Amino acid sequence: MNQKGRFVKDSLQFSGLEINASKVKVWDLQNDGDLDVLIASDQLPLEFGSSSRQYVYLNDGKGNFKADTSDAYREFIQLPSVKDFLWADIDKDGEEDLIVSGYWEPIKVLKSVDGILRLMENNGLDNTNGWWNTLEAADFDQDGDLDLIAGNWGLNSRLKASREFPITLYRADFDENGTTDPLVTYFEGGKETPFASKDELVKQMPFLNKEFLSYKSFARANLEQLFSKSALDKAEKKQLYELKSIYLVNDGKGNFTSREMPRIAQATITHDIFVDDFDGDDFQDLLLVGNTYEISTQLGRLDASHGIILLNDKKGNFNWIQSPGINISGPARAIERIRIKEEDFLIIGINNAPPLMFKYKE
Known part of the structure; x- marks a missing residue:
């Protein structure tokens, strides 16, 4: 006052x-x-x-x-x-x-x-x-x-964004540990890919290290192979x-x-x-x-x-x-x-x- x-x-x-x-x-x-x-x-x-x-x-x-x-x-x-x-x-x-x-x-x-x-x-x-x-x-x-x-x-x-190739935020409990994990994706060469690196993602979701032992296997996987179509479909989704x-x-x-x-x-x-x-x-x-x-x-x-x-x-x-x-x-x-x-x-x-x-x- x-x-x-x-x-x-x-x-x-x-x-x-x-x-x-x-x-x-x-x-x-x-x-x-x-x-x-x-x-x-x-x-x-x-x-x-x-x-x-x-x-x-x-x-x-x-x-x-x-x-x-x-x-x-x-x-x-x-x-x-x-x-x-x-x-x-x-x-x-x-x-x-x-x-x-x-x-x-x-x-x-x-x-x-x-x-x-x-x-x-x-x-x-x-x-x-x-x-x-x-x-x-x-x-x-x-x-x-x-x-x-x-x-x-x-x-x-x-980062680039458009209606055809949006930046997307998925929010879900991808590793089923009771907490919500944010996942930001963007398109690179027409492929939707996580913005965070493998090293950054495994700190939040360690299961990725078990399923993708090498950086090469992680890089070759598409988004649904990394997180499953079911998990992505259920996630809260925001786009820009x-x-x-x-x-x-x-x-x-x-x-x-x-x-x-x-x-x-x-x-x-x-x-x-x-x-x-x-x-x-x-x-x-x-x-x-x-x-x-x-x-x-x-x-x-x-x-x-x-x-x-x-x-x-x-x-x-x-x-x-x-x-x-x-x-x-x-x-x-x-x-x-x-x-x-x-x-x-x-x-x-x-x-x-x-x-x-x-x-x-x-």
């Missing part, structure tokens, strides 16, 4: 809530003049790829919050993975819509229908399953509606088809078409996006930040970004420019604009390092 510039922890609010939170935002959900709290989660702790749930806390007008699980928010609460979300009126009906992104999930839109948040379908987003980290909305092509930018894993790794960060153009009715972004935007994972008019032409531009070091040695860390500036070409497309004034090294996680003593700054959160600050001039 803010007490004259000093923040004091309120141990009563949100007590007992222990989750792997990915995002916290406030919004006046009830249009009653006070701010409510939405807390997102992308997976359960220590359970890779598990389905989590989301949380809605309503404000009583006196700063007290109570969890709400009513039908009004149920479809949001039941979403299995949320990394980011925002509010934007994408169909110009005068009401703000909730746009949501997460892991192993398509980008989703929830609209308020008679006071109840409902998932929308057939809007061009149904097959956008990705590893989405961040969302931003703005009228990039200046046609009077809000478009979207979504930050994803990128293309600078050996898109690894690119994308620009989604709105047709004015809340239907979206994906448009390519410059190749540099796919050089690494994108964790956050800052939107503003950098060059004074009245069109919104982008600053992408990302990188990640906590990653399998098979992939190598994703560290190609030093802050990627993309200028709008006034036609709703983006072009990369090199900016000598920006050097955002390291695993950047978030970027925000703040004001200190009548001056604007960009502050960038870096994982396991002090934040970076840049004076910002429009």
Whole structure:
């Protein structure tokens, strides 16, 4: 709680809530003049790829919050993975819509229908399953509606994904020891294969060492020989088809078409996006930040970004420019604009390092 510039922890609010939170935002959900709290989660702790749930806390007008699980928010609460979300009126009906992104999930839109948040379908987003980290909305092509930018894993790794050749997560007790084993697969040369090496898999599932004595026999086996068709069919399955960060153009009715972004935007994972008019032409531009070091040695860390500036070409497309004034090294996680003593700054959160600050001039 803010007490004259000093923040004091309120141990009563949100007590007992222990989750792997990915995002916290406030919004006046009830249009009653006070701010409510939405807390997102992308997976359960220590359970890779598990389905989590989301949380809605309503404000009583006196700063007290109570969890709400009513039908009004149920479809949001039941979403299995949320990394980011925002509010934007994408169909110009005068009401703000909730746009949501997460892991192993398509980008989703929830609209308020008679006071109840409902998932929308057939809007061009149904097959956008990705590893989405961040969302931003703005009228990039200046046609009077809000478009979207979504930050994803990128293309600078050996992983590739499509509808025909998806990356798949299987979750099942493959070795029948009472615990759930996550298995990630991808396609190599048209063959579905585990991403983890034999050495990595046998640490979790030792039976593979007994059935496949050599690396050669393991490499020659197909997925059903390794884990059996029955076990794979019974497993919880999640898939992703898109690894690119994308620009989604709105047709004015809340239907979206994906448009390519410059190749540099796919050089690494994108964790956050800052939107503003950098060059004074009245069109919104982008600053992408990302990188990640906590990653399998098979992939190598994703560290190609030093802050990627993309200028709008006034036609709703983006072009990369090199900016000598920006050097955002390291695993950047978030970027925000703040004001200190009548001056604007960009502050960038870096994982396991002090934040970076840049004076910002429009």
